[in-house]
Amino acid sequence: MITVKNLHKSFGKIEVLKGIDYHVEKGEKIVIVGPSGSGKSTFLRCMNLLEQPTKGEIWFDGQLITDPKTNINKVREHMGMVFQNFNLFNNLTIMGNITLAPVKLKLMNQEEANETALSLLKRVNLTEKADAYPSQLSGGQRQRIAIVRSLAMNPKVMLFDEPTSALDPEMVGEVLDVMKELAESGMTMVVVTHEMGFAREVGSKVLFVDDGIIMEENVPAEFFTNPKNPRLQDFLSKVL
């Protein structure tokens, strides 16, 4: 579904990604872990070109999206993204947040979009917040809405950029529950996170990114119980 070839990314003189190759299969749940500053978020943000790669290719669904001729807006319609800071549209109600993109991009009319939104809100138990503004919601509620907002586009893959890092501890659970449910429904997911429990439970593969490359890749059981790379061993000893 997503193929990354020889991905490099520099910010000015600092090279953050130093050559990443990876392939995500349909239905996989890839969890990316690593110390802060390792480049894992940049890696994720390159997948939908929120960061423009300095070098390398990204393929999505058989299409070379790093080609300048590709209409990236069309591609992004099929790639949902959830941010650390939720980034709900502050000027719109929850309903407006969810329906804006499908309606403006003419994927649905307002009525269909409202219906979709309501059924999604039901799924995350936030139906009563439909007319509230983001500022009236708790962090956990906002992040659940952000997930729902992406789902309303009916994406083929969902990217999560540290979705629980900005949350108070007691709210982490409600967001992870939604993500787990989403995983069970068969969604292809790429998740950057510090939640090792989630990685172990949900991940089909876990990647350890450090120093701009993928240092280790394995199924969760092996990844956590039998780490090979000394840097990963060191990392796990600190976070577990």
Next chain:
Amino acid sequence: MKKAAAILCLALTMAFAGCGNSDDNTNTPDTNGEKNSESVSGTESEQDPLADGVLNVGTNAEFPPFEFVGDDGEPDGFDMALIKAIGEKMGVDVVVENMEFDSLVASIGSKIDVAIAGMTITDERKNMVDFSDEYYEAVQYVIVPADSEIASAADLEGKNIGVQLGTTGDFIVEDIKDATAAQYNKAVDAVNDLLNGRVDAVIVDKNPAQVFGEQFKDEVKLFDGESPEFGFEKEYYAIALPKGDEELAKSVNDALAELKADGTFDELVTQYIEN
């Protein structure tokens, strides 16, 4: 909103109170109220305006050749030369203040002692100030584009007419049927807009009109306002003086008479106006 209204009231009260105080100080030796009830604060003064040996003169240096801003940045022109000569005869220093024409009359007695600015004697102005003896005949000219069909007072009816705010021309337009006055700060702006087609005619005093007529020879033509076709009334320039100050009026008039008698006046006319 209530608070705003209160503040407004307070501000107004203070403004009025301030005015009242100054009135108490400067009003008024002559108490024959009926005749002078229209007089305005500050136009009469108990003190001799010349006590300090300085005659403060107001003018509006936008009216060549009577007054204009000279190359040195100071007001120059016939009126300036005349008032300086008068000051010399009276034995006082003349200090000239250049200001808007329409505020000259109101400033006499406060900011300035007298005003000389090619000012025509009118009844309205006489309510507020006294005038010296006349020193020049004021003739209004009508300037129209060279191809204009305007040739008489009747043709001016309903037209848009450029004037300098508060000048004789401005008052003339008030009496022309259905005409609207476009009031400029400077006569030259009115003439520019005549050339731009924004006004149909311009009414200004003869001498500046002739200056403009010379400058835009091919584009405009002039009519004498005193001609039978237009029939504007004859009017005269004089120096505006504080109301009721007979002593000052006498010394100004005496000086003016002397200048006329000794030929200085005619020299100035030749130098500034006929040249």
Next chain:
Amino acid sequence: MNEWFADVAYKFQIAFLDGERWKLYLSGLGVTLQISFFAAILGVAIGIVVALMKLSVKKDGKRSLWSVIAQIYIDVIRGTPSVLQLLIMWFIVMKGSKNGVLVAVLTFGINSGAYVSEIMRAGIQAVDHGQMEAGRSLGLSKGQTMRYIILPQAIKNVLPPIGNEFIVLLKETAIVGYVSLSDLTRTASQVSSRTFEAFMPLIGAAVIYFIIIKILSKLIEKLERRLRKGDHR
């Protein structure tokens, strides 16, 4: 004291009542409001466009040509007195136009646009960058995100300084008398050139400006409160 009241009453009489002069102030106020209103609309329209121009970048992240043009416009307008801009528009750029109010609207609209654009730019930059990223991640274009997400929030941010700019604009129009337009300030001059009494017309005009601006700022305050509704932080 009696004499003083009689004097004030007389001044009031000649400044407002004689010859129904109060009608002059009303029509002067009409001209002032007409110019201010349309210039404000034009100024906001120009301001938004110029702010977007100024913020536009080339693919390599450097300033675009549009941005340079926007900067020159802002510099020229802010670097010259508005009365000169008015005279230049009146006697040079639009000397063929007989619609004086139109010339004034364009002059003040173009003038205000420069100030509004700087306010708007600051307002746009104050919106969290995450809002743009979220919009783009959903497949919305940069323009769509700007229009539906960023600008509404930016406008809410800048309402107080924009309201201030409207007030400045309204008072700035007092210079149109220079080119023979009869606005409220000019009306005061016209009346005092007839009555030779400056106090009442000037105070009268000042009071009218004050009331209009008080009403205007109340309206802006109200609008601000309404827009803040979704914003309990």
